[in-house]
Amino acid sequence: MKILGISCYYHDSAAVLVEDCRVVAGAEEERFSRRKHDSSFPRNAIRFCLDYTGTAAAALDLVVFYDKPLKKLERALVTARQYGPRAAPLIDWQVSDFTHRGSRLADDVIELLGCTVPVEYCEHHLSHAASVFYISPFEDAAIVTVDGVGEWATTSLFVGTGDGIEQIREIHYPHSLGLLYATMTAYLGFEVNEGEYKVMGLASYGEPAFDREVSQLLTIFDDGSFRNNLEFFSYMYDERSMFTPLLVELLGPPRDASEPVTQRHMNIAASLQGLCERALVNLVRAAHRETGRDRLCLAGGVAQNVVANSRLLAEAGFAEIFVHPASGDSGGAIGAALYAAHRRSRSARVAIADYDTCIGPHFSNAMIRAALDEADARYEQLEPAELLAYTAGLLTQNMIIGWFQGRMEFGPRALGCRSIIASPCDPQMKDILNARVKFREDFRPFAPAVLEEYSEEYFDHPGKSPYMLFCPKVRPGKAGTIPAVTHVDGTARIQTVAKATNPRFHALIDEFRKLSGVPVVVNTSFNIRGEPIVCTPRDALKCFYGTEIDFLVIGDFVVSKDF
Amino acid sequence: MSADQNGTADRTATDAGRLAVRLLELVPAVEQPAVAGSSWTERPKNSFDMTDPYGDP
Numbered sequence: 001m002k003i004l005g006i007s008c009y010y011h012d013s014a015a016v017l018v019e020d021c022r023v024v025a026g027a028e029e030e031r032f033s034r035r036k037h038d039s040s041f042p043r044n045a046i047r048f049c050l051d052y053t054g055t056a057a058a059a060l061d062l063v064v065f066y067d068k069p070l071k072k073l074e075r076a077l078v079t080a081r082q083y084g085p086r087a088a089p090l091i092d093w094q095v096s097d098f099t100h101r102g103s104r105l106a107d108d109v110i111e112l113l114g115c116t117v118p119v120e121y122c123e124h125h126l127s128h129a130a131s132v133f134y135i136s137p138f139e140d141a142a143i144v145t146v147d148g149v150g151e152w153a154t155t156s157l158f159v160g161t162g163d164g165i166e167q168i169r170e171i172h173y174p175h176s177l178g179l180l181y182a183t184m185t186a187y188l189g190f191e192v193n194e195g196e197y198k199v200m201g202l203a204s205y206g207e208p209a210f211d212r213e214v215s216q217l218l219t220i221f222d223d224g225s226f227r228n229n230l231e232f233f234s235y236m237y238d239e240r241s242m243f244t245p246l247l248v249e250l251l252g253p254p255r256d257a258s259e260p261v262t263q264r265h266m267n268i269a270a271s272l273q274g275l276c277e278r279a280l281v282n283l284v285r286a287a288h289r290e291t292g293r294d295r296l297c298l299a300g301g302v303a304q305n306v307v308a309n310s311r312l313l314a315e316a317g318f319a320e321i322f323v324h325p326a327s328g329d330s331g332g333a334i335g336a337a338l339y340a341a342h343r344r345s346r347s348a349r350v351a352i353a354d355y356d357t358c359i360g361p362h363f364s365n366a367m368i369r370a371a372l373d374e375a376d377a378r379y380e381q382l383e384p385a386e387l388l389a390y391t392a393g394l395l396t397q398n399m400i401i402g403w404f405q406g407r408m409e410f411g412p413r414a415l416g417c418r419s420i421i422a423s424p425c426d427p428q429m430k431d432i433l434n435a436r437v438k439f440r441e442d443f444r445p446f447a448p449a450v451l452e453e454y455s456e457e458y459f460d461h462p463g464k465s466p467y468m469l470f471c472p473k474v475r476p477g478k479a480g481t482i483p484a485v486t487h488v489d490g491t492a493r494i495q496t497v498a499k500a501t502n503p504r505f506h507a508l509i510d511e512f513r514k515l516s517g518v519p520v521v522v523n524t525s526f527n528i529r530g531e532p533i534v535c536t537p538r539d540a541l542k543c544f545y546g547t548e549i550d551f552l553v554i555g556d557f558v559v560s561k562d563f
Numbered sequence: 564m565s566a567d568q569n570g571t572a573d574r575t576a577t578d579a580g581r582l583a584v585r586l587l588e589l590v591p592a593v594e595q596p597a598v599a600g601s602s603w604t605e606r607p608k609n610s611f612d613m614t615d616p617y618g619d620p
Contacts, residue, residue, distance in 0.1 A: 064613070120613040156606075167611075169603045225602040340613060 001344060002059055004046065004117075005337025006109075007066035007127075007329050009101045011037045011193050014330035014410070015045035016359070017053055018337040021345050023135070025049040026410045027360040028330045031535035037193065038532075041101075041108045048361060057113035064340045066332030067124035069102030071151035075173060079236050087237035122336035124150025125170065125300070126158075131335025132299035132324040133160035134342060135355040142291040142318070144284055147300035147328075148178035155225075155283065155300075159291050163342045163349045168290065174236045175228045177279055178302050180218060183233055183242040184272045188265055189255035192242070200307055201444045203273035204489040206266030213250050214271040218279060224286020226279050261443065277308045284316035294319040299335075303327035304412070306471040306493050310461070313470065325357045325467035326411030334410075354501050357467065358417050360408030363537055368555040371537035375545075379559045388504075391553050392511035395423050395521060400437055402526055404540045404554040405504055408533075413468045414525035415495055416449060416505030418533050418540075420549060422484070422522040423512075424448055429484035429522060436548035439529045445493065448485035449523035451509050452496040458482070458520060459494050468495045468523075482520050495523060 005016045016026030025048065030036055032044030050057060080091035106119045128145040143158035154176035157168045182192045190198050219227045232250065235242040248254060255265055284296065296318040303309065303323050313321050324331050342349060372379050382390060394401060403419045420437060422429050434442055447468055450458055461472035471493045479486040486492055499506045513519040526540065527533045528547055534540045537554060544552040544559065552559035
């Protein structure tokens, strides 16, 4: 059975193809359109899924959308009714959005595919829950999903057992940890749905000096739930601002995006991060008590808060936590398709030991060579072993490498297929990368990719972290060895790299280890500020020539600016 | 900007605005009773209807 999952019309559109309960292809639309967080109907991503797998549109059994548009509209209307005329501009936009986009899904599908395929709709939080449980290594687990808002739910508790997922309860809009964090992201002068991880990074530089004030934004209950103090928030009715003058009275003037970041902003960010961590720990502890399970699956946009994830692992009572590698809305396309597939499957589900996020486009050496020739690039083709040794040598010389290999990752993190890599040993490397390549805020840390077998020697994290979703402490004595990836608070957002799942990236880091004694490299996404991660060789070349990346290693080719 | 307003939706909303006013007259006021010490909403078991874009169980 072939099922196409789609998420779109809000942010991070994506399409995935599931065959017999296996995800065989998928990508975010932004990678093709080159518009970051593209929310449009994912035509290019759908075409990729069908073309890559050789699937004719007529062979699709089902298309599944990742939420229920009419139920979202209901939420908008009910909210508007509660807040009266001041909500008019917001409802105007939301109804327009529904009539122009949400209600058109089936038409868009038919228009693109050229044939009629049944369309189903999976609730937003169920899509998140299915996305994480069905790709997890667990047969049986509690599932917690937390985001801004889906239809009504902002937080949900499920239990997954074998093939089935059963919901227990949920917290409804407007009470939302995701919208609390988004509101404070806007207050701190960053872009909502983009700047939340900047706030998280900023928090490490601050002290929770505003703890008493920020705690007033949220009431945390003993049963794991919470309630936003709505007198501080206006996202329910105001399309221009998410917070009320009362929040300004409480915390002082909001930061304009053009203003410099000060210690006060860092302290507010630290206080917010602390509040969210307390709420999440309380929520997940309740999930542990209630479900009696030892394993937790976590998804939804808030699950991208890697600092909170590490605290949950340490404090919430679960023996293991599996977080979806694309826990935001793009991952909903995976969940919607997998949920529909498992409902129809006649064979028992087999838990996945090591889910592979690399389900995107792949380019052969012949295709890469053609792109290099078209760009008149200067390159050499090397044998694989020679390529690894040469690249590792460049890393020891503090060269910055664009690393383009295999199928593109699905999700916000580059995990060794569309990455920029560098030595972690140079204390200046973070500033060099920020200034010469990434052009981003200097307070944002870079992440380490570490050989799985050496991970616990360097980081206080039990087991694997293959998707960069935990942020443990760097072991005492090791921070000085890898200063470029050690954040100001002594943590690092680690990616453990296994030989079995990413052999070429593993082999490269191992070559670097042999030369430097350090089994770690800096791994940051292959893009520049404001652009999506590169998808094609042409994208990679554009980024390479538009920045001060020293070498591009793409397939079996090494591209230099100096040949 | 709120999360809901971050999309790139078509904002030609004149007709939509009129429709909104009409729909508002049709939608009943739904107010969740506040439960002291909790904000959970219970969910009926196996209440997922995938065939309906509205999907109320």
